[in-house]
Amino acid sequence: MFGFFKKNKVLPTFAPLVTDMHCHLLPLVDDGSKSLEESLEVMETMKAVGFEQIRLTPHFCYPRFPNSEDDILERFKNFSFEVDNNRDNRNIPRLTSCTGEYQIDDGFQGHVDSGKLLTYHFADPKQGAEKGLLLVEFSLRQKRMGLDEAIFARTMEGYDVILAHPERYPYFDSRSSFLEQLKEQGVYFQVNILSLEGFYGPEAQKKAFDYIENDWVEFLGTDMHNLGYAMALKNASTNKKIIKLMESTEFLNSKLAVK
Numbered sequence: 001m002f003g004f005f006k007k008n009k010v011l012p013t014f015a016p017l018v019t020d021m022h023c024h025l026l027p028l029v030d031d032g033s034k035s036l037e038e039s040l041e042v043m044e045t046m047k048a049v050g051f052e053q054i055r056l057t058p059h060f061c062y063p064r065f066p067n068s069e070d071d072i073l074e075r076f077k078n079f080s081f082e083v084d085n086n087r088d089n090r091n092i093p094r095l096t097s098c099t100g101e102y103q104i105d106d107g108f109q110g111h112v113d114s115g116k117l118l119t120y121h122f123a124d125p126k127q128g129a130e131k132g133l134l135l136v137e138f139s140l141r142q143k144r145m146g147l148d149e150a151i152f153a154r155t156m157e158g159y160d161v162i163l164a165h166p167e168r169y170p171y172f173d174s175r176s177s178f179l180e181q182l183k184e185q186g187v188y189f190q191v192n193i194l195s196l197e198g199f200y201g202p203e204a205q206k207k208a209f210d211y212i213e214n215d216w217v218e219f220l221g222t223d224m225h226n227l228g229y230a231m232a233l234k235n236a237s238t239n240k241k242i243i244k245l246m247e248s249t250e251f252l253n254s255k256l257a258v259k
């Protein structure tokens, strides 16, 4: 009986972040949510752990998820309408906007060339690069050649770059000189909250804490995909080490603009 209650306990641990800036809740466009109802249920959990706002970041990943910016924005408009229709009877965060999680792969340059990259901005227009913040990820399997050049080129074009979940790439260790070099170039890092919980295994968990300790991490994200992730997020909200981290560390999530 006690175990049952403990398992379902949720705390608003992540309220200081205000905004979750990484999740896959636009239904049926990638490996995230499969329906409006699943997205709404996950969003209820996100509200319960403290998030007031959510930014969606569907995958742009070739050839697995060959999404286009125009199609994603159209789907986001329809999804926002459906979410708003449910707002009266569901306790859910505000859906603010849709950006993208761009994998640096064979399709990436095409998105760059289209001039339509979906980015974030800081609320303070004086903060950050002119074209905004671009969320990128690498392959989880093997390190591709030219990642640093691809990032450097974007910064030269007027973007800030956020690297998604550096702790999840098995080819980087806690003191990776490659990652250190990216930090020297001004690349922001975003760690997954579920990595801190151990959702992706002990190595990713250790690196997530190590990178934060190195002062390399400016953003936290949920990377929510489905109800299984939501269950792990509830667990993270009651994890003592994570609670302590949230009390002692400041992140930049709350500095992002709503649009």
Ligand SMILES: [Fe+2]
Binding pocket: 022, 023, 024, 101, 164, 223
């Ligand atoms: Fe993601």
